[in-house]
Amino acid sequence: xxxxxxxxxxxxxxxxxxxxxxxxxxxxxxxxxxxxxxxxxxxxxxxxxxxxxxxxxxxxxxxxxxx
Amino acid sequence: xxxxxxxxxxxxxxxxxxxxxxxxxxxxxxxxxxxxxxxxxxxxxxxxxxxxxxxxxxxxxxxxxxxxxxxxxxxxxxxxxxxxxxxxxxxxxxxxxxxxxxxxxxxxxxxxxxxxxxxxxxxxxxxxxxxxxxxxxxxxxxxxxxxxxxxxxxxxxxxxxxxxxxxxxxxxxxxxxxxxxxxxxxxxxxxxxxxxxxxxxxxxxxxxxxxxxxxxxxxxxxxxxxxxxxxxxxxxxxxxxxxxxxxxxxxxxxxxxxxxxxxxxxxxxxxxxxxxxxxxxxxxxxxxxxxxxxxxxxxxxxxxxxxxxxxxxxxxxxxxxxxxxxxxxxxxxxxxxxxxxxxxxxxxxxxxxxxxxxxxxxxxxxxxxxxxxxxxxxxxxxxxxxxxxxxxxxxxxxxxxxxxxxxxxxxxxxxxxxxxxxxxxxxxxxxxxxxxxxxxxxxxxxxxxxxxxxxxxxxxxxxxxxxx
Numbered sequence: 001x002x003x004x005x006x007x008x009x010x011x012x013x014x015x016x017x018x019x020x021x022x023x024x025x026x027x028x029x030x031x032x033x034x035x036x037x038x039x040x041x042x043x044x045x046x047x048x049x050x051x052x053x054x055x056x057x058x059x060x061x062x063x064x065x066x067x
Numbered sequence: 068x069x070x071x072x073x074x075x076x077x078x079x080x081x082x083x084x085x086x087x088x089x090x091x092x093x094x095x096x097x098x099x100x101x102x103x104x105x106x107x108x109x110x111x112x113x114x115x116x117x118x119x120x121x122x123x124x125x126x127x128x129x130x131x132x133x134x135x136x137x138x139x140x141x142x143x144x145x146x147x148x149x150x151x152x153x154x155x156x157x158x159x160x161x162x163x164x165x166x167x168x169x170x171x172x173x174x175x176x177x178x179x180x181x182x183x184x185x186x187x188x189x190x191x192x193x194x195x196x197x198x199x200x201x202x203x204x205x206x207x208x209x210x211x212x213x214x215x216x217x218x219x220x221x222x223x224x225x226x227x228x229x230x231x232x233x234x235x236x237x238x239x240x241x242x243x244x245x246x247x248x249x250x251x252x253x254x255x256x257x258x259x260x261x262x263x264x265x266x267x268x269x270x271x272x273x274x275x276x277x278x279x280x281x282x283x284x285x286x287x288x289x290x291x292x293x294x295x296x297x298x299x300x301x302x303x304x305x306x307x308x309x310x311x312x313x314x315x316x317x318x319x320x321x322x323x324x325x326x327x328x329x330x331x332x333x334x335x336x337x338x339x340x341x342x343x344x345x346x347x348x349x350x351x352x353x354x355x356x357x358x359x360x361x362x363x364x365x366x367x368x369x370x371x372x373x374x375x376x377x378x379x380x381x382x383x384x385x386x387x388x389x390x391x392x393x394x395x396x397x398x399x400x401x402x403x404x405x406x407x408x409x410x411x412x413x414x415x416x417x418x419x420x421x422x423x424x425x426x427x428x429x430x431x432x433x434x435x436x437x438x439x440x441x442x443x444x445x446x447x448x449x450x451x452x453x454x455x456x457x458x459x460x461x462x463x464x465x466x467x468x469x470x471x472x473x474x475x476x477x478x479x480x481x482x483x484x485x486x487x488x489x490x491x492x493x494x495x496x497x498x499x500x501x502x503x504x505x506x507x508x509x510x511x512x513x514x515x516x517x518x519x520x521x522x523x524x525x526x527x528x529x530x531x532x533x534x535x
Contacts, residue, residue, distance in 0.1 A: 035409050039204065039417035043387060047425040049380035053432055061430035062437060063284055 071100050076240030077534045080297040083243055084142045087134070094134065094145030094189065098127035101147040102191040105241040109192065112222070112239060113214040114232035116152035117160055117193040123147065130187045142300050144187030149242040151233050152193040153200060153279035154288075156180055163279045164211050164229070165198035167402040177277025178312070179246060179288055179305045186304050194232025194245060198406050200253060201229040202281045202390040203414030204383075206465050210408030215462050218260060219535040220501050224459035227257030230291070234261040237291045239535060244292040244301050248278060250285045251382055252480045255506055258291055258492040259454030262502025264521060264531060265291045266298040269511045270487030271316030273302070274309030282389040283314060284430075285382075285484050294531055295493060295521030299324070302514060320514060327519035330364045335507070335520070336371025336447035338475035345472045347457025350503045353496030354453055357505055357528075360495070361451065364523040369447055374439035378481035381429045381436070385485075388426035391418035433485050440486045444510035449517060452476040454492040454504030483508050491517040494530040502530070 032038040071092070075083075086092045102120040109115025130145045155161045155173035162168050180190060195213035197205060208215035208225040216231025218224040219239035226235045230247025234257030237245050247254050249267045258265025266289045273288045280286060290301035299322035306320035342354040362368060397403050398415050406412050443450075456471065471477050483490050490508040497503065505524070509517050525531050 035413035036416055039410070039413040040420060042204075042383070043417055043420055046380040046384045046387075047422060049377045050384060050425055050428045050432065053377065053428070055428065055431045055435065059431045059434055061427050062434035063430055 087145045094130040095127040112217040112235045114235040123191040126189045140187040147191045149194045149245040151247045155277040164196035166405040178274040197229035200281045203411035205408040206410035227260035229253040237263040251484045255492045259504035260459035262494040264493045267490045269489045274312040276311035295518045299518045333366045334447045336450045341452045341475040350457040350498035357495035378478035382481040384429040387418035388421040437486045449509040454506045458498045458501035
């Protein structure tokens with residue numbers, strides 16, 4: 001309890017924010033010790049994040065092709 | 068030969084041009100001085116990729132002949148410069164900062180190099196960069212064929228990436244200006260860390276012909292210089308339509324400070340938290356003073372919120388999909404394993420797995436982002452935030468060691484690149500004896516507005532005049 005209290009006292013808002021972001025990221029993309037698996041996990045997490053976004057059906061991709 | 072004092076190496080393009088015009092110094096003298104300095108000091112910061120002294124001196128002699136005959140070509144005539152080593156220069160090695168391409172030679176010049184040659188600017192060398200501009204997601208500053216970019220202000224700190232050598236060259240007085248590129252932060256970050264002015268142009272304004280492609284829909288080329296004014300002068304030359312670049316917007320840029328709107332007419336959106344809680348503690352006093360100095364220019368600062376999108380996943384998905392197509396031969400051949408950074412290698416390999424539906428979803432979201440920013444810029448003329456949250460990070464610190472704090476304008480670098488928006492970073496103070504910067508971001512084609520804001524800030528401060 002004492003240690004926890006001391007830790008909380010030393011925690012700045014910035015550190016807390018960083019921890020929260022880290023926690024969120026960890027929840028979305030489990031970190032693997034293998035760099036390749038970690039990279040694949042990030043790509044999967046990106047896809048998962050995109051899947052949550054609603055896009056109107058009529059919205060076309062934002063690239064241009066000039067014939 | 069004219070006596071060249073050390074301050075000449077930190078003079079602006081405008082000042083150097085005045086000396087050449089007044090015949091105080093010849094182009095050859097100036098180019099020799101900068102070429103020598105680049106060769107001597109460039110390696111100290113791991114900033115030099117390839118010195119080009121012989122070609123430069125030949126070109127400078129031709130410039131002097133032109134001047135002698137009255138063929139005047141504007142403010143860049145006789146001015147030395149360097150380019151990021153992702154731009155091809157015919158017959159010379161172009162490494163893209165990566166071992167697999169260490170012997171690569173093209174037989175043509177990048178369009179921007181030809182454009183600069185046409186006005187008499189003299190290329191003195193190619194400058195280091197993060198390997199393959201870092202698209203694979205490098206984890207350490209050492210992710211480069213040339214070693215980690217060392218900050219001229221403190222060599223235990225990083226110079227930023229991926230245009231590491233370009234920002235360093237200007238900061239250390241190795242070149243009056245340099246070209247770099249940005250896909251997501253590669254101009255703004257090194258400009259901020261090195262204390263120089265860096266301009267990311269609107270997507271499509273500057274030709275990428277002859278530049279390494281990392282992401283066709285995100286890549287931009289832009290200048291680093293000592294001042295906003297110098298960036299405007301360089302942009303005017305390198306901008307313009309190019310049939311060799313499919314992404315070219317077919318637009319020109321005319322640097323026109325004489326038509327700048329009064330500062331008091333400009334509304335600039337900002338998030339106060341960017342300058343306080345989201346900033347490194349050591350940098351907060353500098354950012355507070357910078358915000359006050361910006362207010363003194365007369366602009367109206369208005370609290371603003373960014374449109375909410377998952378900018379990181381959107382940008383990463385697009386970048387990964389496009390680089391996977393571009394670098395598939397490198398990845399499949401196994402040569403990717405020659406890269407310096409394990410995270411970069413893994414990121415490139417994994418990028419082959421991006422699903423087509425995710426790429427298309429990201430590009431559809433990108434259209435919504437563009438629309439959301441068009442709406443935002445109906446309310447404000449520009450946005451301002453910090454260049455980075457604090458000063459340059461230690462050279463051995465992993466880049467993911469401290470995640471960006473949420474809130475405020477977090478994600479503006481990704482958002483700005485996704486929407487193709489121009490941005491200007493310029494030094495605004497010091498923290499831990501290192502420079503920190505502001506960045507201003509505007510709607511497409513608003514470079515003259517951003518340069519006017521930078522110029523107004525720099526006319527009331529002297530941070531851009533400091534040098535290591």
